[in-house]
Amino acid sequence: MASQQIQPKLVIHGGAGSCLQSKGGIEIVRKSLYKVLEEVYPLLKDGASAVDAVVRGCQLLEDDPRFNAGTGSVVQSDGQIRMSASLMDGFVQRFSGAINVSRVQNPIELAKFLQTSDDRVLSDYGSAELLRELQLPIYDPMTDLRLHEWMEERKGNFNKAMAGVVAEPAGVGTIGVVALDAQGRLAAGTSTGGKGFERIGRVSDSAMPAGNYATANAAVSCTGIGEHIMDECLAAKIVIRVTDGLSLKAALERSFAEAEARQRDFGAISIDASGAIGCGKTSDVLLGAFHNGIQMGDTLEMSKGTLIFIA
Numbered sequence: 001m002a003s004q005q006i007q008p009k010l011v012i013h014g015g016a017g018s019c020l021q022s023k024g025g026i027e028i029v030r031k032s033l034y035k036v037l038e039e040v041y042p043l044l045k046d047g048a049s050a051v052d053a054v055v056r057g058c059q060l061l062e063d064d065p066r067f068n069a070g071t072g073s074v075v076q077s078d079g080q081i082r083m084s085a086s087l088m089d090g091f092v093q094r095f096s097g098a099i100n101v102s103r104v105q106n107p108i109e110l111a112k113f114l115q116t117s118d119d120r121v122l123s124d125y126g127s128a129e130l131l132r133e134l135q136l137p138i139y140d141p142m143t144d145l146r147l148h149e150w151m152e153e154r155k156g157n158f159n160k161a162m163a164g165v166v167a168e169p170a171g172v173g174t175i176g177v178v179a180l181d182a183q184g185r186l187a188a189g190t191s192t193g194g195k196g197f198e199r200i201g202r203v204s205d206s207a208m209p210a211g212n213y214a215t216a217n218a219a220v221s222c223t224g225i226g227e228h229i230m231d232e233c234l235a236a237k238i239v240i241r242v243t244d245g246l247s248l249k250a251a252l253e254r255s256f257a258e259a260e261a262r263q264r265d266f267g268a269i270s271i272d273a274s275g276a277i278g279c280g281k282t283s284d285v286l287l288g289a290f291h292n293g294i295q296m297g298d299t300l301e302m303s304k305g306t307l308i309f310i311a
């Protein structure tokens with residue numbers, strides 16, 4: 001098993017959506033994403049586990065108010081922020097997550113704690129209890145920008161609410177990280193503030209295996225319209241295709257061809273156990289970036305309906 005040292009790989013995303021302008025443009029987004037790669041990739045090089053690298057990457061992305069997770073999460077229809085996050089350790093094939101949690105800085109920390117708990121996915125009430133038990137400080141993730149967006153939408157009686165876009169106008173939602181460590185172990189983490197303006201109690205794909213999944217063979221994190229991701233069971237589907245013997249490239253091609261045919265709106269980042277990196281999308285934009293050990297790259301200028309694949 002995992003004793004031989006291999007070249008670690010890291011892929012991150014800051015969501016999918018229909019435009020980059022609201023995030024400050026390509027260069028600003030690229031800078032934010034590369035900063036995370038520059039901090040997390042060296043940890044993998046120094047021997048950090050895939051799980052620890054994923055958690056650290058998720059924390060950094062959650063803390064960046066540009067992205068819709070943690071600080072800067074979008075606001076739901078009732079004016080509240082509810083966040084969801086999950087973590088999957090592919091090596092031991094174990095999923096954990098927290099759904100619709102409020103008043104915490106890094107929802108991924110709850111998912112991390114739950115990895116070793118008997119009860120591994122908690123909803124709102126249980127997550128709030130856990131926050132109290134862990135004595136995590138109370139934190140308000142609301143930013144002025146998100147509050148302003150919500151107030152503007154409220155003036156229009158939420159007419160624009162989620163019409164085919166994810167967390168727009170200001171956000172393309174969700175963050176995610178997948179990593180392969182030097183021991184050959186894979187992990188995936190995903191965290192989100194949801195779609196924005198959604199019904200109270202709506203559950204995001206980000207804390208489901210449909211949106212975040214890994215085995216010893218592949219790891220995938222998804223972003224985009226959660227209902228579409230659930231309908232395709234996207235992350236689990238890609239990972240299982242690889243686990244059953246398809247190459248990552250073929251698994252992505254097949255899964256995204258199906259998604260195109262059904263007019264889905266989403267994107268996914270992935271790594272397989274051989275170190276291959278793959279990113280796909282049906283959305284206009286996927287804010288993805290990767291470090292393959294030699295260089296960094298990104299998906300910011302990738303055309304719609306295409307895949308990026310690095311063997």
Ligand code: ASP
Nearest residue numbers: 173174194204223224226
């Ligand atoms: N998938 C997330 C959700 O539906 C949103 C996103 O990725 O932008 O909650």
